[in-house]
Amino acid sequence: MSAPKTHHETSLGRMAVLDAVRLFAALAVVLYHFTARAHDPWREGTVSSEIFPHLSNVTVFGQFGVDLFFIISGFVILMSAWGRDVASFTTSRITRLFPGYWAAVLLTAGLLLFVWSPNDKHVALTDVGVNLTMMQTAFDVPMVDGVYWTLWFELRFYVLIGILMVFGLTGARVLAFAAIWPTAAVLADAAGAGLLSNILIAEYAPMFAGGMALYMVARDKRNLLAWLVLLQNVALGAGWASLNTRDRLMEWTNFDPPVAWCVLASLACFVLVAVVTLTPVSRITGRWFTTAGLLTYPLYLIHQYWGFAIIRALTGDLPRYAVLAIAVGASLVLAWLIHRLVERPLAPLLKRGLKSAFASLAHQDGRPRVSRSQTPARTRVEAPVREREMESVNR
Numbered sequence: 001m002s003a004p005k006t007h008h009e010t011s012l013g014r015m016a017v018l019d020a021v022r023l024f025a026a027l028a029v030v031l032y033h034f035t036a037r038a039h040d041p042w043r044e045g046t047v048s049s050e051i052f053p054h055l056s057n058v059t060v061f062g063q064f065g066v067d068l069f070f071i072i073s074g075f076v077i078l079m080s081a082w083g084r085d086v087a088s089f090t091t092s093r094i095t096r097l098f099p100g101y102w103a104a105v106l107l108t109a110g111l112l113l114f115v116w117s118p119n120d121k122h123v124a125l126t127d128v129g130v131n132l133t134m135m136q137t138a139f140d141v142p143m144v145d146g147v148y149w150t151l152w153f154e155l156r157f158y159v160l161i162g163i164l165m166v167f168g169l170t171g172a173r174v175l176a177f178a179a180i181w182p183t184a185a186v187l188a189d190a191a192g193a194g195l196l197s198n199i200l201i202a203e204y205a206p207m208f209a210g211g212m213a214l215y216m217v218a219r220d221k222r223n224l225l226a227w228l229v230l231l232q233n234v235a236l237g238a239g240w241a242s243l244n245t246r247d248r249l250m251e252w253t254n255f256d257p258p259v260a261w262c263v264l265a266s267l268a269c270f271v272l273v274a275v276v277t278l279t280p281v282s283r284i285t286g287r288w289f290t291t292a293g294l295l296t297y298p299l300y301l302i303h304q305y306w307g308f309a310i311i312r313a314l315t316g317d318l319p320r321y322a323v324l325a326i327a328v329g330a331s332l333v334l335a336w337l338i339h340r341l342v343e344r345p346l347a348p349l350l351k352r353g354l355k356s357a358f359a360s361l362a363h364q365d366g367r368p369r370v371s372r373s374q375t376p377a378r379t380r381v382e383a384p385v386r387e388r389e390m391e392s393v394n395r
Contacts, residue, residue: 074211
């Protein structure tokens with residue numbers, strides 16, 4: 001049960017601009033991979049940053065698109081969980097994540113197995129099968145595409161939210177969780193408690209928890225405790241960026257970014273999400289924002305190796321910026337096709353099947369099933385409205 005709203009709390013509708021920010025984060029990651037990572041799709045033996053010596057100085061910070069994703073996820077996932085039960089939350093997450101993911105795994109595996117593959121990338125059919133479960137990291141199975149590493153963080157966050165939902169989502173519980181969880185995660189990591197650190201998502205707990213705190217601030221901007229929890233996570237996130245994210249950049253690129261720049265990049269991620277959720281910007285609407293939100297997830301999943309294959313095929317025949325534009329454009333087209341041909345038809349079928357399964361389990365447990373004729377007319381009218389609102393949040 002969710003706590004009743006106080007007279008200070010705001011009813012939050014769809015924040016369309018947040019979809020644009022999600023696409024911005026995905027494109028930042030795409031440009032980071034294509035122009036700054038230490039790959040050589042442009043020319044054998046030449047890393048991407050050498051092809052774009054000036055642009056890569058900026059796009060290298062596209063790695064922080066992941067931090068931005070996780071902050072938005074903390075906000076949106078809590079928003080979608082609020083007022084729901086665990087079954088409906090689980091259904092919404094599965095139907096949102098898996099159809100596009102299955103398509104991306106199969107398309108990328110097909111590319112790497114039968115069309116083109118970098119010299120250092122080898123994919124086995126057994127790896128593909130495990131990857132389709134999204135649990136490959138848990139079983140130490142190679143990822144079909146390296147970008148899937150973030151999904152393991154998302155899955156663990158969903159489990160934590162589901163556990164919190166079992167106890168009931170209230171403002172006090174959410175704020176306590178968002179304050180204690182990242183602190184415990186950082187302490188576990190500092191103490192070398194590997195398993196506990198892994199369970200608590202030590203690397204990105206402040207980003208997820210910071211997004212949750214932002215949601216609580218958006219619900220009630222007068223709540224001092226929500227602001228304090230938000231500031232705590234901003235500080236933890238910035239501190240972690242100066243160490244963890246900077247280390248990733250030094251490992252995966254040829255850059256050695258100043259600590260101050262990494263801290264500023266982390267702060268910028270929190271500020272950007274705060275602007276689009278806590279200010280009048282949150283009320284801006286537009287059809288293209290919805291399209292941006294729909295393309296974000298499949299774009300993130302499909303861009304890397306398909307983009308590399310296009311770059312390798314066209315390099316030398318066209319100017320480098322033309323090749324870059326074609327690779328990014330083709331990735332967006334592939335993302336749209338995955339949404340249009342896979343997510344759109346498959347997600348409703350999967351949703352109906354999961355709803356039926358959960359209803360059957362509830363019936364087997366002896367819980368009464370309320371027939372449509374027994375449902376009050378007001379509830380029957382409001383339920384579809386609530387469902388449409390939550391679908392917009394999930395997207």
